[in-house]
Amino acid sequence: MDLVWPAAAWALWVALLAAAFKVSSRHHPGRGPERPAPAPVADLLRGMRAQEVFHTALFELAGRGWVSVEGDHLSLGAPREEPLPAYERWVVERVRHRMGDAPEAAVTDLMPPASELDRAFVPLVRAHAIELGLARRRWPSVLVPVLLAAGLVVPWYATVVAAGVSWPGIIATAVSFVAGIGLLMGGRGFLLTERGREVAAAGPAGPAQEWIFTGSGWLSGEIEPARPLPQRQEITGHVVKRWTDTEHYYIALHDGSSRKATAFEVEQGLYQDVLPGDCVRVLVRPRSGTVVRVLAHDRHW
DSSP states (O other), rough: OHHHHHHHHHHHHHHHHHHHHHHHHHHHHHOOOOOOOOOHHHHHHHEEEEEEEHHHHHHHHHHTSSEEEEEEEEEOOOOOOOOOOOOHHHHHHHHHHTTTTSSSSHHHHHHHOOOIIIIIHHHHHHHHHHHHHHSOSSSSSSSHHHHHHHHHHHHHHHHHHHSSSSSHHHHHHHHHHHHHHHOOOTTOOOOHHHHHHHTTTTOOOOGOOBBBBBSSSSSSSOEEOOOOOOOOOOOEEEEEEEEEEETTTEEEEEEEOSEEEEEEEEEEHHHHHOOOEEEEEEOOOOOBBBBEEEEEEEEEO
16 A cells, blocks of 8 residues: 555645645734724623623613613613614614514523524624734635635545555545535634734623623522532522622522522633523532532523
8 A cells, every 4th residue: 555645645735734824824914003892892802602792792882872781671772873883783783673662671582592693793793803903814715725625635535545445544534524624614714813812811891791680580689609518519590690800700590589699609611601591500619619510501592
């Protein structure tokens, strides 16, 4: 089994891929003007979920009088002449459509499905981040990843012809499939610039943009810290609020009947994974009241 030509074909494709990355890095836009990053854009750069970016956009609009948010209910404000970026126009139009003639509605009822947010809303926020110089495209044209993916046919075919149905052929097929799908699914790519990375590292939005959920019966708005436990214990409840304190992350759980919710410290990964309205069952460490891990997670969204 002579694999010289397949090896040469793979080496050539890898060289082309490296050259494409090298050329694309030359189109770096630089820092650009120091304009403040809107909170929804900053949340997107931090890797927050689309639902949270949408919620942050609602609070941005509320701060400028487009909508009014009281607790976890929203009402529309009077129309304004202020021009809006595309992603905020989309939010306003979507909220108006979902509210219909109702004077107010729960924020949770106004949240579009995740698939719709990913398809229509997130690309608009990404485009605004690029306009602000906080991000850039990996490739100057979508044709680049398409051609790179198509070019995988050459080393794959050379390997299969030389090796047949054997380990080299199977590995070549798997690598070609994964690499090709990755290139095509990534499209033109989305990379943070230097200033975008600074914004992403600045931390989450402030307490003015806290997101609460009262659908579990938590109406008092009161939260008490977790009490010391004699041993590890499972706690079940609805996430009714999330917040951060410097480097610490917290969620408040409500059991559906108590007057107060209970606050637990969690890791950043869990903080970003749950949203108000989700029902979770967690394992809590004794004495400190911190969450060890999530045992069950029923997403509200």
